[in-house]
Amino acid sequence: MPQLEVDGAALTYDDERPRDGDGTPLVFVHGWTADRHRWDHQVAHFAGNRRVIRLDLRGHGESGGAGVRTIEELATDVLALLDHLKIERCVLIGHSMGGMIAQTIALTHPDRVDRLVLVNSIGKMAYSRGRGLLMAVSTLAPFKLFVAANIQRAFAPGSPREVVREYIRASADTPREVVMTLYGAMRAFDVLDRVGEIRVPTLMVHGYHDIQLPVGQMLRMAKAYPDAVVRIIDAGHELPVEKPEELTGAIAHFLTGPAY
Numbered sequence: 001m002p003q004l005e006v007d008g009a010a011l012t013y014d015d016e017r018p019r020d021g022d023g024t025p026l027v028f029v030h031g032w033t034a035d036r037h038r039w040d041h042q043v044a045h046f047a048g049n050r051r052v053i054r055l056d057l058r059g060h061g062e063s064g065g066a067g068v069r070t071i072e073e074l075a076t077d078v079l080a081l082l083d084h085l086k087i088e089r090c091v092l093i094g095h096s097m098g099g100m101i102a103q104t105i106a107l108t109h110p111d112r113v114d115r116l117v118l119v120n121s122i123g124k125m126a127y128s129r130g131r132g133l134l135m136a137v138s139t140l141a142p143f144k145l146f147v148a149a150n151i152q153r154a155f156a157p158g159s160p161r162e163v164v165r166e167y168i169r170a171s172a173d174t175p176r177e178v179v180m181t182l183y184g185a186m187r188a189f190d191v192l193d194r195v196g197e198i199r200v201p202t203l204m205v206h207g208y209h210d211i212q213l214p215v216g217q218m219l220r221m222a223k224a225y226p227d228a229v230v231r232i233i234d235a236g237h238e239l240p241v242e243k244p245e246e247l248t249g250a251i252a253h254f255l256t257g258p259a260y
Helices: 036-046 071-084 097-108 129-138 143-154 161-172 176-188 215-222 244-256
Strands: 003-006 009-016 026-029 052-055 090-095 113-119 202-207 228-233
Touching: 003 071, 009 036, 009 071, 026 036, 026 071, 026 097, 036 052, 036 090, 036 244, 052 071, 071 097, 071 176, 090 097, 097 113, 097 176, 113 244, 143 161, 143 176, 202 215, 202 244, 215 228, 228 244
Parallel strands: 026 052, 026 090, 090 113, 113 202, 202 228
Antiparallel strands: 003 009, 009 052
């Protein structure tokens, strides 16, 4: 698989180009402790007639590097990949933290974004005082327990245990420094007052049972978007793997629907 060196980190990515087909390239950005394979179903569907790019973010999957402190720094890595691949405009599709990265790019480099798809993502993490205290205390737990608890909560009730265990194992392979630092970065992320500046068609797809980033917070953000379509699916926070067919269908409809 190809890699790109960016500020001391080798970023692993896939760039799939169809023999026939056109359209604006699709760029998939995964979330916290995940990797580019979270998008396997979506990439398999779209790569037949669209150019599709996905990467392992710094410190995740098969990418090297650590020391990243902010969502903005991860956005810089994604922009560096777009520059390297000579992609001027794309459809940015981000899951969870990846959606935060996508919003950051849409705000700082609006000329690079044709459309935006936010999957289980929000513009600001908001907690009650009690839940905020609970989240802060959870960081004091042993690392593997901290990761396991967060990934377990990400799946809707009734999800297959073996699937959940596999994603817990994969997430725990992410370096502790990366996991904990970006956990703090997500909690500090706040563009809620600026999302009205995003002037591209936007699809927001959210799991009804998402307790990591509750659907109510997404709906609060959607009100501020000038041009947003909302789709709620019977799933938890891990929509790309919990309900892959429904998510892929929602994205496909958004890209080709008569409204756009």
